Amino acid sequence: MLNSPQIFTGLLSQLKEQTLQTPMDLKLLLRLARLYMKNSNYSEAERVYRKCIKNSPENAELMVEYAICLIKDSKYDDAEVELERALSIKPGMVQAFLTCASLYEKTGNTNKHISFMMLAANAAPENFDIRLSLAEQLRKYGDFTGAISQYDQILAFNPDQETACFSKGLILMKQEKLTEANQCFLRIINNNPSAFDAHFNLASCYYRQKKYALAINHFRISSRNKDLANRSLYLMAQCYSKRNDFDQAIVAMEKLIAVDDKNVSYQKALGEFYEGAGEYDMASDVYYDLTLLAPKRSEFWLKLAHCQIKTNNFQKAEKTLNKVFRVQPGHIEGHKVLAELYAAKHLYKEAIEEYQRILMLNENIGEIYLSLAKIYKEIDREVDEMEALNQAITNGKETVEALLRLGELERKHKLPTSLERFRRIKDLLPESDCAKEADYYLKHAA
Numbered sequence: 001m002l003n004s005p006q007i008f009t010g011l012l013s014q015l016k017e018q019t020l021q022t023p024m025d026l027k028l029l030l031r032l033a034r035l036y037m038k039n040s041n042y043s044e045a046e047r048v049y050r051k052c053i054k055n056s057p058e059n060a061e062l063m064v065e066y067a068i069c070l071i072k073d074s075k076y077d078d079a080e081v082e083l084e085r086a087l088s089i090k091p092g093m094v095q096a097f098l099t100c101a102s103l104y105e106k107t108g109n110t111n112k113h114i115s116f117m118m119l120a121a122n123a124a125p126e127n128f129d130i131r132l133s134l135a136e137q138l139r140k141y142g143d144f145t146g147a148i149s150q151y152d153q154i155l156a157f158n159p160d161q162e163t164a165c166f167s168k169g170l171i172l173m174k175q176e177k178l179t180e181a182n183q184c185f186l187r188i189i190n191n192n193p194s195a196f197d198a199h200f201n202l203a204s205c206y207y208r209q210k211k212y213a214l215a216i217n218h219f220r221i222s223s224r225n226k227d228l229a230n231r232s233l234y235l236m237a238q239c240y241s242k243r244n245d246f247d248q249a250i251v252a253m254e255k256l257i258a259v260d261d262k263n264v265s266y267q268k269a270l271g272e273f274y275e276g277a278g279e280y281d282m283a284s285d286v287y288y289d290l291t292l293l294a295p296k297r298s299e300f301w302l303k304l305a306h307c308q309i310k311t312n313n314f315q316k317a318e319k320t321l322n323k324v325f326r327v328q329p330g331h332i333e334g335h336k337v338l339a340e341l342y343a344a345k346h347l348y349k350e351a352i353e354e355y356q357r358i359l360m361l362n363e364n365i366g367e368i369y370l371s372l373a374k375i376y377k378e379i380d381r382e383v384d385e386m387e388a389l390n391q392a393i394t395n396g397k398e399t400v401e402a403l404l405r406l407g408e409l410e411r412k413h414k415l416p417t418s419l420e421r422f423r424r425i426k427d428l429l430p431e432s433d434c435a436k437e438a439d440y441y442l443k444h445a446a
Contacts, residue, residue, distance in 0.1 A: 026055055030062075033069070042073035060086040064096050067103070076107050094124045110141060121150070128154050132164060144171045160191050169201060178205045196225035200232060212239040230256060237269060246277035264294050271303060280310040298324050298331060305337050309344050317341050332358055339371065348375050366397030373402070382409055400425045400434040411441060419445060 029052045036045035049066040056062055063086035070079035080103060086096045097120035104112035117134040124130055135150035151168040154161050169184030185202035188195045203218035216239045223232035233256050240249035253270045260266060267290050274283035287304035294300060301324045308317035318341065324334045339354035355372050358365065369392035376385035389406040392398075407421030422438035429435055 026052060029055070030065075033065070037069050037072065040072075042069055045069050046073065058089055060090040060093055060096065063089075064093070064099050067099055071099070071103050071106060074106075076103060079103050092123050094120050094127075094130070097123060098130070114138065114141070114143075128158060128161060128164075132161075135164065135167065139167065139171060144175065147171060159187075162188055162192065162195070166198060166201075169198075173201065173205060178209050181205050196222045196228055200225075200228050203232070203235065207235060207239060210242070212242045215239050230259070234266070234269070237273070241269075241273055241276055244276070246273050249273045250277065262293060264290065264297075267293065268300075275303075275307065280307045283307045284311065284313075298328060298334070302333050302337050306340065309337070309341050312344070314341060314345055332361065336368070336371070343371075343375055343378075348379050351375055364395050366392045366395035369395060370397050370399075370402060373405070377405075382413070385409060386413070398424075398428070400429050400432055403428075404434045404437060407438065407441065 029048055033045045033048035033052060036042070036048060046066070046069055049062065049069055052062050053059065053066060063082045067079040067082040067086070070076075070082065079099075083096055083100050083103065086093060087100075090096065097116045101113050101116035101120065104110075104116065114134070114137060117130070117137055121127075121131040121134045131150050131154050135147045135154070138144075138147035138150060148168055148171055151164040154164040155168075158164075165184050165188050169181045169188075172178070172181035172184065182202060182205050185198045185205070188198040189202065192198070199218040200222035203215045203222060206212070206215035206218065216236055219232045219236035219239065222228045223236065225232075233252050237249045237252035237256075240246070240252060250270065250273045253266060253273060256266045257263070257270060267286055271283045271286035271290065274280070274286060284304060284307040287300050287307060290297075290300040291304060301320055305317045305320040305324075308314075308320060317337075321334060321338055321341070324331055328334065335354055335358055339351045339358070342348070342351035342354060352372065352375055355368050355375075358368055369388045373385050373388035373392060376382070376388055386406060386409045389402050389409070392402055393406070403421045403425050407418045407425070410418035410421065419442065422441050425432070425438040426435050426442075
């Protein structure tokens with residue numbers, strides 16, 4: 001009602017008249033002051049509050065109200081004086097502590113802001129909202145340890161307080177304490193199975209822990225919430241791909257694309273899933289669409305060329321690469337795909353030269369050494385293959401496949417380092433097929 005100017009004017013006139021008739025009526029004066037403040041007429045509100053305080057000089061509640069008005073009017077020093085007076089009359093007054101906290105938040109005094117929030121929380125331990133607000137402020141300022149301490153105090157008295165549990169879980173996620181974060185979100189879900197945000201965050205924790213099957217279950221539930229549906233489906237598809245279940249990953253991603261077929265991230269993921277499934281024709285179609293959606297992103301042209309090579313469409317791949325090189329002649333990733341094209345056409349000399357040009361620019365690309373090793377294997381240059389594999393492992397590409405092949409070559413050339421390669425495979429992936437082969441070589445080392 002008070003939002004209407006006519007009603008406000010009429011009520012204001014009525015209150016003015018009544019206060020003139022009974023100037024000592026504190027209730028009428030307060031109503032008038034609050035009406036002024038509600039409509040942002042702070043100077044008049046302050047005038048009336050001063051009159052109220054004059055009539056009731058020991059009224060701490062009045063002083064706090066007056067201070068709130070002064071804060072709204074950016075008269076911070078005056079507000080501080082009023083609050084000090086209020087606390088001298090009522091030393092443990094919760095509302096005065098909260099208003100002090102608000103004042104110091106406005107003036108940027110973080111220490112005093114937090115100190116008064118703590119005083120308010122301790123003065124009213126039964127009021128969880130104050131402690132929750134304190135915890136949120138500590139979290140905002142980056143004091144995660146302090147925030148968790150406040151959340152724990154709330155949860156000690158009210159174990160089912162969902163906001164405290166959820167916020168604590170978010171902090172633990174941020175700190176990479178994922179197992180502890182899981183417990184927070186599971187506690188919420190046990191009490192409220194429809195807490196979709198908790199399902200989403202729990203699934204995100206499982207995803208980061210590489211527990212993809214568990215993550216899928218909770219992403220499936222959180223996808224029922226329209227606000228979380230797209231993110232849940234996207235991450236669920238990623239979980240399927242991590243488990244090499246590309247069929248399910250493709251189905252999930254196609255659902256998203258049916259809703260938003262111009263989303264570059266969705267299309268990119270779909271292309272990658274088709275690649276993972278070995279469906280290079282389908283991947284080519286997706287990457288072609290991406291070159292139309294985002295023509296300036298060279299990565300999609302290169303992915304298209306890569307898929308064209310995989311399907312033996314060499315002429316198309318050359319044309320695609322030429323489009324990249326016209327814009328960026330020295331594009332390293334482009335030259336990698338060009339070397340891949342040469343290798344696919346059995347032009348091994350040209351492929352080796354292309355890879356070596358890349359290494360002249362950056363000699364620490366482990367992936368290039370792996371590609372070189374494959375070519376050397378094709379043309380029976382075992383010494384060069386060993387050197388390339390060594391360089392790949394040194395530069396971060398220590399795959400069990402590379403270790404197994406290097407171990408086999410070193411064993412063939414009677415190099416003692418072969419045993420180290422086989423042992424390393426068993427350390428990295430003890431249950432893999434490569435580990436089984438390595439175990440065979442170790443048993444027959446004599």
